[in-house]
Amino acid sequence: MLRPATEADSAAIRNLIHRVGINPTGLDWRRFVVAVDGSGRMRGCGQLKPHGKDIGELASIAVELEDRGKGIARLIIEHLIARARRPLYLTCRSSLGPFYEKWNFHTIGLNEMPPYFNRLVRLASLFMPKGESLLVMRLL
Template sequence: MTTPHHGAGPTGPPQQFTLRPALPRDVREIRDLVAPYAATRILLAKELVGYYEAVQEFVVAVDASGTLVGCGALHVMWSDLAEVRTLAVHPAWRGRGVGGELLGDLLDRARRMQLRRVFCLTFEVPFFSAHGFRPIAGTPVTQEVYAELLRSHDDGVAEFLDLARVKPNTLGNTRMLADLDDLPTV
């Protein structure tokens, strides 16, 4: 399903972009979009195979010509919990609402999956705060769930748990959580 959206153009009228589920053919563009953010350690670098393995988690924004201008993923971590991952917007499209529309779509996806909470690890605290996320300390799960999550080999889960082995990845980032029951639906 595609949804047309309008973002403010840099010097002219609004430009349209469309959100849709990512396809395997988008993976190289997703990797290329993320690469500059990964080079500056804003996002985690991933191997190409990792993007293919997770392609079903991604939503992409494409402009009128079909060029990928943004992406984001929703990764389920537990029965009531998911993580927003790899939310990136092409620099030429930043400030035009693409990131907010992608995040809104991911949160709607989480609601459809009947999840209650969404986690993110980010440098973009004002952006996520504006969308209902709040910084967290500790790990807001029961001891039983914590013990189960410890079995995961996924770095995102380790970041949620605030484990020492991922501290180099998390330096300067803020761990944030949104309770979907507290957010307005679009």
């Protein structure tokens, strides 16, 4: 089941994001939805992060390791996409590009990126593991 996060989910969200090793900044629980199991335990999460008035980012998509491959991320992503303004952006490591292409996100070049993402990509290039790069993708 999916539901809006409450303040009580804040620690579980931070904990999951930390364990999966994705961007740990901007984790305000008010923007999150969480997927919970029959006992109410959080199994996954995601959010729509605003950057100023006009730019939205699909972010913090994460699912517990033992619950992957069951369609939980799909549920979260489709819920958020249905509520997001366009264009909607996301960043991911290059190996996850094909994953987000399932929802028609397309990789964009440096010259197409809003300044926030442009700066992030340049910065990330200094820190990404060998063989990976940071993609910025957009859904129109």
